[in-house]
Amino acid sequence: MAGIAYFEIQVDDPERALAFYGDVFGWRFVKQDGLPVAYWRIETDGMHGGLLQRPCPAPPLGQGTNAYVCSVGVDDFDATAARIESLGGQVALAKFAVPGLCWQGYFIDPEGNTFGLFQPDSDAG
Template identity: 35%
Template sequence: MTSDQTIPSAVSWFEMPADDLDRAAGFYRSVFGWRTPPMGADGAYALTVAADEHGNPTEVGGINGGLHRRTDPADAGPVVNIHVADVDAVLQQVVAAGGQVVRPRTEVPEFGLSMALFADTEGNVLGVYRSGGAED
C-alpha cells in the first residue's frame, strides 16, 4: 500500500514522547523487536513493523509510529493519529461535535504532511493528518 492508497479516517500512526530517546528506542527494540531508524533532524526515532519504502505497514494490522523528544510537561502520553482527506474540515467537525482544537493545522514539509491535534468530548487528545503536503 503506497501513501496514495492510505484509507481516509484510518488510524495509521502513533507518537510517544520520551525523555531519553535512545533509552526508549532500545526498550521497544528489546521488548517487541521493532525497528527504530532515526527520523527527522531532531533525533527522533520511528517505531516500525515491516514497512515499504514509504514507511507504510506491509502486514495486516501493523501501525507504525514514532518517538519524539518530550519538550513540554503537557506532552504526557501517546497520541493516536488518524489519516484524513482534509484536516481543516475535520477540525470544524470536531468543534461542531463538542471537541476542541488543541493545535491548529501545521505544515510539516520535511515529511510532506499537514497535521493538527484535537481533544474529544472526554479530553482525549488525538491527531489528524493529511499526507501529500499543504492543503489549499
C-alpha cells in the same frame, strides 16, 4: 470512514525509549527533522508510528490512562479540524507539515482525551 492509521509515544528520555522499543520489538527509528519537537518515525512490520520528547510532565501513576496517542488519517485535514471544533473539540497543537509526508495536528475531545489528525501529502512542507 476514517480509521486509526498512526500511533505516537511521548517519552521523557528518547534515547532510553529508542533502545527499549528497538530491543523489545525490533522497531526501526528514523530521526525526522523540520518539526516543532524532537521526533523519530517508528517503522514496524505493521502500523507505523512516532516517538517524541514529552512536551509536558506525564500524569502520575494511578491518575488515569497514560497511553500512546493515536492519529486518524483523513482526506481533508481542514474540513475535519473544523468539524472537530464545531462539536466541542479543541486544538491542542495546530496543523503543521511533516515535510514530504503529511499535515499533522492534535486535538482534545470533549472528554479531555488527546488524539492526532493527519492528511497524507507528499508536497507538505
